[in-house]
Amino acid sequence: xxxxxxxxxxxxxxxxxxxxxxxxxxxxxxxxxxxxxxxxxxxxxxxxxxxxxxxxxxxxxxxxxxxxxxxxxxxxxxxxxxxxxxxxxxxxxxxxxxxxxxxxxxxxxxxxxxxxxxxxxxxxxxxxxxxxxxxxxxxxxxxxxxxxxxxxxxxxxxxxxxxxxxxxxxxxxxxxxxxxxxxxxxxxxxxxxxxxxxxxxxxxxxxxxxxxxxxxxxxxxxxxxxxxxxxxxxxxxxxxxxxxxxxxxxxxxxxxxxxxxxxxxxxxxxxxxxxxxxxxxxxxxxxxxxxxxxxxxxxxxxxxxxxxxxxxxxxxxx
Amino acid sequence: xxxxxxxxxxxxxxxxxxxxxxxxxxxxxxxxxxxxxxxxxxxxxxxxxxxxxxxxxxxxxxxxxxxxxxxxxxxxxxxxxxxxxxxxxxxxxxxxxxxxxxxxxxxxxxxxxxxxxxxxxxxxxxxxxxxxxxxxxxxxxxxxxxxxxxxxxxxxxxxxxxxxxxxxxxxxxxxxxxxxxxxxxxxxxxxx
Numbered sequence: 001x002x003x004x005x006x007x008x009x010x011x012x013x014x015x016x017x018x019x020x021x022x023x024x025x026x027x028x029x030x031x032x033x034x035x036x037x038x039x040x041x042x043x044x045x046x047x048x049x050x051x052x053x054x055x056x057x058x059x060x061x062x063x064x065x066x067x068x069x070x071x072x073x074x075x076x077x078x079x080x081x082x083x084x085x086x087x088x089x090x091x092x093x094x095x096x097x098x099x100x101x102x103x104x105x106x107x108x109x110x111x112x113x114x115x116x117x118x119x120x121x122x123x124x125x126x127x128x129x130x131x132x133x134x135x136x137x138x139x140x141x142x143x144x145x146x147x148x149x150x151x152x153x154x155x156x157x158x159x160x161x162x163x164x165x166x167x168x169x170x171x172x173x174x175x176x177x178x179x180x181x182x183x184x185x186x187x188x189x190x191x192x193x194x195x196x197x198x199x200x201x202x203x204x205x206x207x208x209x210x211x212x213x214x215x216x217x218x219x220x221x222x223x224x225x226x227x228x229x230x231x232x233x234x235x236x237x238x239x240x241x242x243x244x245x246x247x248x249x250x251x252x253x254x255x256x257x258x259x260x261x262x263x264x265x266x267x268x269x270x271x272x273x274x275x276x277x278x279x280x281x282x283x284x285x286x287x288x289x290x291x292x293x294x295x296x297x298x299x300x301x302x303x304x305x306x307x308x309x310x311x312x313x314x315x316x317x318x
Numbered sequence: 319x320x321x322x323x324x325x326x327x328x329x330x331x332x333x334x335x336x337x338x339x340x341x342x343x344x345x346x347x348x349x350x351x352x353x354x355x356x357x358x359x360x361x362x363x364x365x366x367x368x369x370x371x372x373x374x375x376x377x378x379x380x381x382x383x384x385x386x387x388x389x390x391x392x393x394x395x396x397x398x399x400x401x402x403x404x405x406x407x408x409x410x411x412x413x414x415x416x417x418x419x420x421x422x423x424x425x426x427x428x429x430x431x432x433x434x435x436x437x438x439x440x441x442x443x444x445x446x447x448x449x450x451x452x453x454x455x456x457x458x459x460x461x462x463x464x465x466x467x468x469x470x471x472x473x474x475x476x477x478x479x480x481x482x483x484x485x486x487x488x489x490x491x492x493x494x495x496x497x498x499x500x501x502x503x504x505x506x507x508x509x510x
Contacts, residue, residue, distance in 0.1 A: 046364055
Protein backbone atom coordinates (compact mmCIF):
# COMPACT_ATOMS: atom_id res chain seq x y z
CA UNK A 1 0.00 0.00 0.00
CA UNK A 2 1.42 3.30 -1.05
CA UNK A 3 1.09 6.05 1.39
CA UNK A 4 0.82 9.55 0.04
CA UNK A 5 1.57 11.53 3.06
CA UNK A 6 1.50 15.06 4.26
CA UNK A 7 1.08 17.90 1.85
CA UNK A 8 1.57 20.99 3.85
CA UNK A 9 1.62 21.71 7.50
CA UNK A 10 0.69 25.19 8.49
CA UNK A 11 0.60 26.16 12.07
CA UNK A 12 -0.90 28.83 14.09
CA UNK A 13 -0.24 29.40 17.74
CA UNK A 14 -3.21 29.86 19.93
CA UNK A 15 -2.44 30.32 23.57
CA UNK A 16 -5.78 31.69 24.64
CA UNK A 17 -7.20 28.61 26.27
CA UNK A 18 -4.37 27.27 28.25
CA UNK A 19 -6.26 26.25 31.31
CA UNK A 20 -6.70 22.54 30.87
CA UNK A 21 -6.61 20.10 33.71
CA UNK A 22 -6.34 16.89 31.83
CA UNK A 23 -2.61 16.22 32.26
CA UNK A 24 -0.94 15.68 35.56
CA UNK A 25 1.77 18.21 35.10
CA UNK A 26 2.63 20.78 37.66
CA UNK A 27 4.80 23.76 36.97
CA UNK A 28 7.01 22.84 39.87
CA UNK A 29 9.08 19.84 38.78
CA UNK A 30 9.54 18.62 42.36
CA UNK A 31 5.75 18.23 42.64
CA UNK A 32 5.69 16.06 39.54
CA UNK A 33 8.23 13.80 41.11
CA UNK A 34 6.18 13.50 44.30
CA UNK A 35 3.08 12.86 42.20
CA UNK A 36 4.85 9.96 40.50
CA UNK A 37 6.20 8.52 43.75
CA UNK A 38 2.89 8.71 45.58
CA UNK A 39 1.42 6.24 43.07
CA UNK A 40 2.98 3.51 45.16
CA UNK A 41 0.74 4.29 48.09
CA UNK A 42 -2.34 3.18 46.17
CA UNK A 43 -4.49 0.79 48.16
CA UNK A 44 -5.38 -2.49 46.52
CA UNK A 45 -8.95 -3.29 45.58
CA UNK A 46 -10.71 -4.46 48.73
CA UNK A 47 -13.13 -6.84 47.00
CA UNK A 48 -12.36 -9.91 44.95
CA UNK A 49 -14.26 -11.22 41.94
CA UNK A 50 -16.58 -13.55 43.80
CA UNK A 51 -17.45 -10.79 46.24
CA UNK A 52 -18.36 -8.56 43.30
CA UNK A 53 -20.53 -11.33 41.87
CA UNK A 54 -22.44 -11.91 45.08
CA UNK A 55 -22.77 -8.16 45.63
CA UNK A 56 -24.26 -7.78 42.16
CA UNK A 57 -26.68 -10.63 42.81
CA UNK A 58 -27.72 -9.00 46.04
CA UNK A 59 -28.19 -5.59 44.41
CA UNK A 60 -30.25 -7.02 41.57
CA UNK A 61 -32.49 -8.85 44.00
CA UNK A 62 -33.09 -5.70 45.96
CA UNK A 63 -33.61 -3.62 42.84
CA UNK A 64 -36.03 -6.19 41.46
CA UNK A 65 -34.01 -7.05 38.39
CA UNK A 66 -34.49 -10.70 37.53
CA UNK A 67 -33.23 -12.28 34.36
CA UNK A 68 -35.15 -15.53 34.44
CA UNK A 69 -38.56 -14.88 35.87
CA UNK A 70 -39.06 -17.89 38.12
CA UNK A 71 -42.55 -18.72 39.33
CA UNK A 72 -42.84 -17.34 42.80
CA UNK A 73 -45.24 -20.05 43.99
CA UNK A 74 -46.09 -23.64 43.19
CA UNK A 75 -48.63 -24.25 40.44
CA UNK A 76 -50.05 -27.65 39.39
CA UNK A 77 -48.52 -29.20 36.26
CA UNK A 78 -51.43 -28.48 33.99
CA UNK A 79 -51.94 -24.97 35.18
CA UNK A 80 -48.23 -24.41 35.03
CA UNK A 81 -48.21 -25.48 31.38
CA UNK A 82 -51.01 -23.07 30.59
CA UNK A 83 -49.46 -20.30 32.55
CA UNK A 84 -46.24 -20.83 30.65
CA UNK A 85 -48.07 -19.91 27.46
CA UNK A 86 -49.53 -16.94 29.23
CA UNK A 87 -46.12 -15.86 30.38
CA UNK A 88 -44.76 -16.37 26.88
CA UNK A 89 -47.60 -14.31 25.43
CA UNK A 90 -47.07 -11.53 27.94
CA UNK A 91 -43.33 -11.63 27.26
CA UNK A 92 -44.01 -11.32 23.53
CA UNK A 93 -46.25 -8.34 24.04
CA UNK A 94 -43.71 -6.70 26.32
CA UNK A 95 -40.96 -7.42 23.81
CA UNK A 96 -43.12 -6.04 21.02
CA UNK A 97 -43.78 -2.85 22.94
CA UNK A 98 -40.12 -2.59 23.73
CA UNK A 99 -39.18 -2.94 20.08
CA UNK A 100 -41.76 -0.33 19.16
CA UNK A 101 -41.01 2.30 21.70
CA UNK A 102 -37.37 2.06 22.58
CA UNK A 103 -34.80 3.57 20.29
CA UNK A 104 -32.20 1.46 18.62
CA UNK A 105 -28.62 2.49 19.25
CA UNK A 106 -25.68 1.78 17.04
CA UNK A 107 -22.19 2.33 18.42
CA UNK A 108 -19.25 1.98 16.06
CA UNK A 109 -16.04 0.66 17.66
CA UNK A 110 -12.83 2.61 17.46
CA UNK A 111 -10.84 1.90 14.33
CA UNK A 112 -13.92 1.04 12.26
CA UNK A 113 -16.40 2.75 9.97
CA UNK A 114 -19.96 1.45 9.56
CA UNK A 115 -22.88 2.08 7.24
CA UNK A 116 -26.37 1.74 8.66
CA UNK A 117 -29.55 1.44 6.68
CA UNK A 118 -32.36 3.30 8.41
CA UNK A 119 -36.00 2.17 8.49
CA UNK A 120 -37.01 4.63 5.73
CA UNK A 121 -34.26 3.48 3.35
CA UNK A 122 -31.98 6.40 4.18
CA UNK A 123 -28.38 5.54 5.04
CA UNK A 124 -25.96 6.83 7.62
CA UNK A 125 -22.26 6.24 7.31
CA UNK A 126 -20.71 6.44 10.79
CA UNK A 127 -17.13 7.39 11.62
CA UNK A 128 -15.13 5.45 14.24
CA UNK A 129 -16.41 5.81 17.78
CA UNK A 130 -19.75 7.40 16.78
CA UNK A 131 -23.11 6.56 18.34
CA UNK A 132 -26.43 6.92 16.53
CA UNK A 133 -29.88 6.29 18.07
CA UNK A 134 -33.24 6.27 16.37
CA UNK A 135 -36.71 4.87 16.70
CA UNK A 136 -36.92 1.52 14.98
CA UNK A 137 -39.81 2.36 12.68
CA UNK A 138 -39.67 6.13 12.56
CA UNK A 139 -43.15 6.19 14.04
CA UNK A 140 -44.86 9.53 14.51
CA UNK A 141 -44.73 12.57 12.33
CA UNK A 142 -40.96 12.98 12.32
CA UNK A 143 -37.89 10.87 11.67
CA UNK A 144 -35.92 11.55 14.84
CA UNK A 145 -32.31 10.55 15.39
CA UNK A 146 -29.61 11.50 17.83
CA UNK A 147 -25.92 11.48 17.11
CA UNK A 148 -22.71 11.75 19.05
CA UNK A 149 -19.82 11.67 16.63
CA UNK A 150 -19.59 12.08 12.89
CA UNK A 151 -21.94 10.76 10.23
CA UNK A 152 -22.71 11.23 6.57
CA UNK A 153 -26.42 10.94 5.83
CA UNK A 154 -28.13 10.16 2.54
CA UNK A 155 -31.76 10.88 3.24
CA UNK A 156 -34.66 9.65 1.14
CA UNK A 157 -37.33 12.25 0.41
CA UNK A 158 -40.45 12.06 2.52
CA UNK A 159 -43.19 14.22 3.98
CA UNK A 160 -41.81 13.44 7.41
CA UNK A 161 -38.91 15.72 8.27
CA UNK A 162 -35.62 13.97 9.09
CA UNK A 163 -34.26 15.50 12.28
CA UNK A 164 -30.84 14.84 13.82
CA UNK A 165 -30.07 16.04 17.32
CA UNK A 166 -26.39 16.32 18.24
CA UNK A 167 -24.97 17.99 21.33
CA UNK A 168 -27.92 20.36 21.67
CA UNK A 169 -27.99 21.23 17.99
CA UNK A 170 -30.72 20.31 15.53
CA UNK A 171 -30.33 19.59 11.83
CA UNK A 172 -33.60 19.32 9.95
CA UNK A 173 -33.98 18.18 6.35
CA UNK A 174 -36.52 16.84 3.88
CA UNK A 175 -34.32 14.72 1.61
CA UNK A 176 -30.66 15.38 0.94
CA UNK A 177 -27.05 14.42 1.63
CA UNK A 178 -25.09 16.00 4.42
CA UNK A 179 -22.36 15.44 7.01
CA UNK A 180 -22.62 16.15 10.74
CA UNK A 181 -19.62 16.25 13.02
CA UNK A 182 -20.45 16.61 16.70
CA UNK A 183 -18.29 15.03 19.40
CA UNK A 184 -19.24 15.46 23.04
CA UNK A 185 -15.60 14.72 23.83
CA UNK A 186 -14.18 17.63 21.86
CA UNK A 187 -13.32 20.74 23.90
CA UNK A 188 -16.09 22.98 22.50
CA UNK A 189 -18.63 20.22 21.80
CA UNK A 190 -19.02 21.92 18.48
CA UNK A 191 -21.39 20.71 15.78
CA UNK A 192 -20.44 21.23 12.13
CA UNK A 193 -22.97 20.54 9.39
CA UNK A 194 -21.92 20.35 5.76
CA UNK A 195 -24.38 19.92 2.92
CA UNK A 196 -23.45 17.81 -0.10
CA UNK A 197 -26.79 18.09 -1.82
CA UNK A 198 -30.19 19.69 -1.24
CA UNK A 199 -31.15 21.97 1.61
CA UNK A 200 -30.76 21.71 5.39
CA UNK A 201 -32.02 23.73 8.35
CA UNK A 202 -29.66 24.04 11.31
CA UNK A 203 -30.36 25.52 14.76
CA UNK A 204 -29.66 25.18 18.49
CA UNK A 205 -32.17 22.91 20.21
CA UNK A 206 -35.45 24.68 21.15
CA UNK A 207 -34.43 27.76 19.18
CA UNK A 208 -35.78 27.12 15.72
CA UNK A 209 -36.20 30.90 15.38
CA UNK A 210 -32.41 31.08 15.09
CA UNK A 211 -32.32 28.61 12.26
CA UNK A 212 -30.13 29.09 9.25
CA UNK A 213 -30.61 27.56 5.85
CA UNK A 214 -27.68 25.68 4.36
CA UNK A 215 -27.53 24.90 0.66
CA UNK A 216 -25.34 22.54 -1.31
CA UNK A 217 -21.63 23.10 -0.75
CA UNK A 218 -22.07 25.21 2.39
CA UNK A 219 -21.28 24.56 6.01
CA UNK A 220 -22.10 26.10 9.36
CA UNK A 221 -20.96 25.44 12.90
CA UNK A 222 -22.44 26.03 16.32
CA UNK A 223 -21.38 25.40 19.93
CA UNK A 224 -22.85 26.17 23.36
CA UNK A 225 -21.14 29.52 23.50
CA UNK A 226 -22.67 30.82 20.29
CA UNK A 227 -26.10 32.49 20.23
CA UNK A 228 -26.77 31.18 16.74
CA UNK A 229 -25.01 29.06 14.13
CA UNK A 230 -22.29 30.70 12.04
CA UNK A 231 -23.33 32.14 8.67
CA UNK A 232 -23.03 29.64 5.83
CA UNK A 233 -19.61 29.42 4.22
CA UNK A 234 -18.56 27.49 1.17
CA UNK A 235 -16.64 24.28 1.72
CA UNK A 236 -14.82 21.71 -0.30
CA UNK A 237 -17.12 18.71 0.11
CA UNK A 238 -14.40 16.13 -0.34
CA UNK A 239 -12.60 17.78 2.52
CA UNK A 240 -15.35 17.73 5.12
CA UNK A 241 -16.52 14.22 4.58
CA UNK A 242 -12.96 13.11 3.76
CA UNK A 243 -13.10 10.54 6.56
CA UNK A 244 -15.29 8.40 4.29
CA UNK A 245 -12.30 7.88 1.99
CA UNK A 246 -9.96 7.36 4.94
CA UNK A 247 -8.59 10.88 4.64
CA UNK A 248 -7.58 12.85 7.67
CA UNK A 249 -8.10 16.57 7.24
CA UNK A 250 -7.35 19.06 9.95
CA UNK A 251 -7.93 22.72 9.21
CA UNK A 252 -6.90 25.06 12.04
CA UNK A 253 -7.86 22.21 14.31
CA UNK A 254 -6.99 22.17 18.01
CA UNK A 255 -4.46 19.53 18.99
CA UNK A 256 -6.91 18.13 21.56
CA UNK A 257 -9.42 17.53 18.76
CA UNK A 258 -6.78 16.03 16.49
CA UNK A 259 -5.63 13.59 19.18
CA UNK A 260 -9.25 12.57 19.86
CA UNK A 261 -9.67 11.90 16.16
CA UNK A 262 -6.49 9.80 15.99
CA UNK A 263 -7.56 7.80 19.04
CA UNK A 264 -10.81 6.86 17.35
CA UNK A 265 -9.43 6.29 13.89
CA UNK A 266 -6.58 4.04 14.95
CA UNK A 267 -8.09 2.65 18.16
CA UNK A 268 -5.18 3.83 20.25
CA UNK A 269 -4.76 5.84 23.39
CA UNK A 270 -2.88 9.13 23.29
CA UNK A 271 -1.77 10.70 26.55
CA UNK A 272 -0.99 14.35 26.18
CA UNK A 273 1.48 15.15 28.92
CA UNK A 274 1.91 18.73 27.80
CA UNK A 275 -1.65 20.05 28.32
CA UNK A 276 -0.56 23.59 27.59
CA UNK A 277 -0.44 22.78 23.87
CA UNK A 278 -3.93 21.22 23.77
CA UNK A 279 -5.53 24.36 22.35
CA UNK A 280 -2.82 25.16 19.83
CA UNK A 281 -4.03 24.64 16.31
CA UNK A 282 -2.66 22.88 13.28
CA UNK A 283 -3.56 22.34 9.64
CA UNK A 284 -2.62 19.06 7.99
CA UNK A 285 -3.88 16.67 5.31
CA UNK A 286 -3.35 12.95 4.92
CA UNK A 287 -4.83 10.97 2.06
CA UNK A 288 -4.70 7.44 3.41
CA UNK A 289 -2.74 7.32 6.63
CA UNK A 290 -1.96 3.82 7.89
CA UNK A 291 0.38 4.53 10.72
CA UNK A 292 -0.43 6.99 13.52
CA UNK A 293 3.28 7.30 14.33
CA UNK A 294 3.88 9.11 11.02
CA UNK A 295 1.27 11.69 11.87
CA UNK A 296 2.51 12.14 15.42
CA UNK A 297 5.97 12.53 14.05
CA UNK A 298 4.83 15.47 11.90
CA UNK A 299 2.92 17.07 14.73
CA UNK A 300 5.83 16.62 17.13
CA UNK A 301 8.15 18.25 14.62
CA UNK A 302 6.14 21.39 13.99
CA UNK A 303 4.98 21.78 17.57
CA UNK A 304 8.33 21.04 19.12
CA UNK A 305 7.06 18.05 21.06
CA UNK A 306 8.39 14.58 21.71
CA UNK A 307 6.49 11.33 21.59
CA UNK A 308 7.06 7.73 22.57
CA UNK A 309 5.13 4.54 22.08
CA UNK A 310 3.19 2.99 24.97
CA UNK A 311 1.49 -0.39 25.31
CA UNK A 312 -1.74 0.80 23.72
CA UNK A 313 -0.74 4.02 22.00
CA UNK A 314 1.50 6.99 22.48
CA UNK A 315 2.46 9.57 24.99
CA UNK A 316 3.31 13.09 23.96
CA UNK A 317 5.48 15.39 25.99
CA UNK A 318 7.71 18.42 25.80
CA UNK B 319 -9.72 6.03 34.89
CA UNK B 320 -9.13 6.86 31.30
CA UNK B 321 -11.08 9.12 29.05
CA UNK B 322 -12.26 6.12 27.09
CA UNK B 323 -13.66 4.63 30.26
CA UNK B 324 -15.56 7.83 30.93
CA UNK B 325 -17.11 7.70 27.48
CA UNK B 326 -17.95 4.07 28.13
CA UNK B 327 -19.72 4.98 31.36
CA UNK B 328 -21.80 7.60 29.56
CA UNK B 329 -22.84 5.02 26.99
CA UNK B 330 -23.76 2.61 29.80
CA UNK B 331 -25.75 5.44 31.40
CA UNK B 332 -27.87 5.87 28.30
CA UNK B 333 -28.69 2.17 28.17
CA UNK B 334 -29.42 1.99 31.89
CA UNK B 335 -31.80 4.91 31.49
CA UNK B 336 -33.59 2.75 28.94
CA UNK B 337 -33.82 -0.03 31.58
CA UNK B 338 -31.23 -2.30 29.97
CA UNK B 339 -29.96 -4.27 32.95
CA UNK B 340 -27.05 -5.79 31.05
CA UNK B 341 -25.43 -2.38 31.01
CA UNK B 342 -26.26 -2.03 34.69
CA UNK B 343 -24.15 -5.19 35.21
CA UNK B 344 -21.31 -3.71 33.17
CA UNK B 345 -21.34 -0.51 35.17
CA UNK B 346 -21.40 -2.54 38.36
CA UNK B 347 -18.34 -4.60 37.41
CA UNK B 348 -16.50 -1.45 36.43
CA UNK B 349 -17.29 0.75 39.42
CA UNK B 350 -18.15 -1.49 42.36
CA UNK B 351 -14.57 -2.29 43.51
CA UNK B 352 -13.49 1.31 43.04
CA UNK B 353 -16.46 2.66 44.97
CA UNK B 354 -16.03 0.20 47.84
CA UNK B 355 -12.41 1.22 48.16
CA UNK B 356 -13.49 4.85 48.08
CA UNK B 357 -16.20 4.34 50.74
CA UNK B 358 -13.72 2.50 52.98
CA UNK B 359 -11.59 5.62 53.18
CA UNK B 360 -14.43 7.07 55.25
CA UNK B 361 -15.97 4.07 56.98
CA UNK B 362 -12.76 2.05 57.53
CA UNK B 363 -15.13 -0.93 57.61
CA UNK B 364 -15.56 -3.14 54.64
CA UNK B 365 -19.06 -4.34 55.53
CA UNK B 366 -20.36 -0.81 55.86
CA UNK B 367 -18.67 0.23 52.62
CA UNK B 368 -20.22 -2.74 50.81
CA UNK B 369 -23.68 -1.80 52.10
CA UNK B 370 -23.34 1.82 51.14
CA UNK B 371 -22.20 1.10 47.60
CA UNK B 372 -24.83 -1.60 47.07
CA UNK B 373 -27.58 0.75 48.26
CA UNK B 374 -26.27 3.36 45.86
CA UNK B 375 -26.58 0.95 42.95
CA UNK B 376 -30.08 -0.12 43.99
CA UNK B 377 -31.06 3.54 44.13
CA UNK B 378 -29.49 4.15 40.71
CA UNK B 379 -31.64 1.44 39.19
CA UNK B 380 -34.79 2.67 40.91
CA UNK B 381 -34.15 6.16 39.59
CA UNK B 382 -32.74 5.14 36.24
CA UNK B 383 -35.26 7.14 34.25
CA UNK B 384 -33.96 10.31 35.87
CA UNK B 385 -30.36 9.79 34.78
CA UNK B 386 -29.23 12.95 33.07
CA UNK B 387 -27.33 11.96 29.95
CA UNK B 388 -25.31 15.19 29.88
CA UNK B 389 -23.96 14.80 33.39
CA UNK B 390 -21.15 12.51 34.42
CA UNK B 391 -22.62 9.36 35.95
CA UNK B 392 -19.25 8.55 37.47
CA UNK B 393 -19.17 11.84 39.40
CA UNK B 394 -22.73 11.22 40.48
CA UNK B 395 -21.90 7.75 41.84
CA UNK B 396 -18.82 8.96 43.71
CA UNK B 397 -20.74 11.89 45.09
CA UNK B 398 -23.60 9.73 46.32
CA UNK B 399 -21.25 7.21 47.92
CA UNK B 400 -19.35 10.04 49.59
CA UNK B 401 -22.53 11.59 51.02
CA UNK B 402 -23.79 8.26 52.25
CA UNK B 403 -20.44 7.41 53.82
CA UNK B 404 -20.32 10.72 55.65
CA UNK B 405 -23.90 10.23 56.85
CA UNK B 406 -23.02 6.77 58.03
CA UNK B 407 -20.06 8.14 60.01
CA UNK B 408 -22.25 10.75 61.63
CA UNK B 409 -24.98 8.30 62.59
CA UNK B 410 -22.33 5.99 63.96
CA UNK B 411 -20.88 8.78 66.05
CA UNK B 412 -24.32 9.36 67.54
CA UNK B 413 -24.64 5.83 68.80
CA UNK B 414 -23.48 5.01 72.28
CA UNK B 415 -21.39 2.04 71.61
CA UNK B 416 -20.38 0.35 68.46
CA UNK B 417 -18.48 -2.86 68.32
CA UNK B 418 -15.92 -2.14 65.70
CA UNK B 419 -15.11 -5.04 63.52
CA UNK B 420 -11.39 -5.49 63.08
CA UNK B 421 -10.27 -3.05 60.47
CA UNK B 422 -8.89 -4.81 57.45
CA UNK B 423 -8.24 -1.82 55.29
CA UNK B 424 -4.98 -2.33 53.44
CA UNK B 425 -3.90 1.22 54.20
CA UNK B 426 -4.44 1.19 57.90
CA UNK B 427 -0.91 -0.01 58.46
CA UNK B 428 -0.08 3.62 58.23
CA UNK B 429 -2.75 5.15 60.42
CA UNK B 430 -1.92 3.20 63.55
CA UNK B 431 0.70 5.82 64.29
CA UNK B 432 2.93 3.32 66.05
CA UNK B 433 4.94 2.24 63.13
CA UNK B 434 7.51 -0.44 63.06
CA UNK B 435 10.32 0.13 60.68
CA UNK B 436 8.65 1.96 57.84
CA UNK B 437 11.13 1.71 55.13
CA UNK B 438 9.26 1.32 51.88
CA UNK B 439 8.29 4.43 49.97
CA UNK B 440 4.77 3.06 49.71
CA UNK B 441 4.36 2.84 53.49
CA UNK B 442 5.86 6.26 54.03
CA UNK B 443 3.56 7.84 51.50
CA UNK B 444 0.55 6.03 52.94
CA UNK B 445 1.38 7.44 56.34
CA UNK B 446 1.91 10.98 55.05
CA UNK B 447 -1.23 10.92 52.95
CA UNK B 448 -3.22 9.87 56.00
CA UNK B 449 -1.81 12.80 57.92
CA UNK B 450 -2.92 15.35 55.31
CA UNK B 451 -5.70 17.78 56.18
CA UNK B 452 -9.00 16.06 55.47
CA UNK B 453 -10.16 17.99 52.40
CA UNK B 454 -6.71 17.94 50.81
CA UNK B 455 -6.50 14.23 51.40
CA UNK B 456 -9.90 13.67 49.78
CA UNK B 457 -9.10 15.72 46.69
CA UNK B 458 -5.64 14.24 46.35
CA UNK B 459 -6.81 10.63 46.64
CA UNK B 460 -9.68 11.14 44.18
CA UNK B 461 -7.21 12.54 41.70
CA UNK B 462 -4.27 10.23 42.29
CA UNK B 463 -5.94 6.90 42.99
CA UNK B 464 -9.46 7.14 41.62
CA UNK B 465 -8.37 8.90 38.45
CA UNK B 466 -11.07 11.58 38.57
CA UNK B 467 -10.31 14.85 36.78
CA UNK B 468 -10.57 18.19 38.51
CA UNK B 469 -14.02 18.90 37.18
CA UNK B 470 -15.30 15.57 38.47
CA UNK B 471 -13.67 16.06 41.88
CA UNK B 472 -15.19 19.53 42.09
CA UNK B 473 -18.64 18.07 41.59
CA UNK B 474 -18.06 15.17 44.01
CA UNK B 475 -16.79 17.44 46.79
CA UNK B 476 -19.08 20.41 46.01
CA UNK B 477 -16.21 22.85 45.66
CA UNK B 478 -14.79 24.84 42.76
CA UNK B 479 -12.23 23.43 40.35
CA UNK B 480 -9.80 26.05 41.51
CA UNK B 481 -10.13 24.87 45.10
CA UNK B 482 -9.61 21.30 43.93
CA UNK B 483 -6.40 22.34 42.28
CA UNK B 484 -5.27 24.26 45.38
CA UNK B 485 -5.98 21.24 47.59
CA UNK B 486 -3.98 18.92 45.35
CA UNK B 487 -1.04 21.27 45.03
CA UNK B 488 -0.96 21.89 48.80
CA UNK B 489 -1.13 18.16 49.43
CA UNK B 490 1.78 17.56 47.09
CA UNK B 491 3.78 20.32 48.77
CA UNK B 492 3.23 18.75 52.18
CA UNK B 493 4.20 15.33 50.83
CA UNK B 494 7.29 16.84 49.24
CA UNK B 495 8.34 18.52 52.50
CA UNK B 496 7.82 15.25 54.37
CA UNK B 497 9.83 13.43 51.78
CA UNK B 498 12.64 15.98 51.79
CA UNK B 499 13.04 15.94 55.55
CA UNK B 500 12.90 12.16 55.54
CA UNK B 501 15.69 12.09 52.96
CA UNK B 502 17.81 14.41 55.09
CA UNK B 503 17.39 12.24 58.17
CA UNK B 504 18.18 9.02 56.40
CA UNK B 505 21.20 10.58 54.72
CA UNK B 506 22.46 11.73 58.08
CA UNK B 507 22.07 8.28 59.63
CA UNK B 508 23.86 6.74 56.70
CA UNK B 509 26.76 9.12 57.12
CA UNK B 510 27.24 8.39 60.78
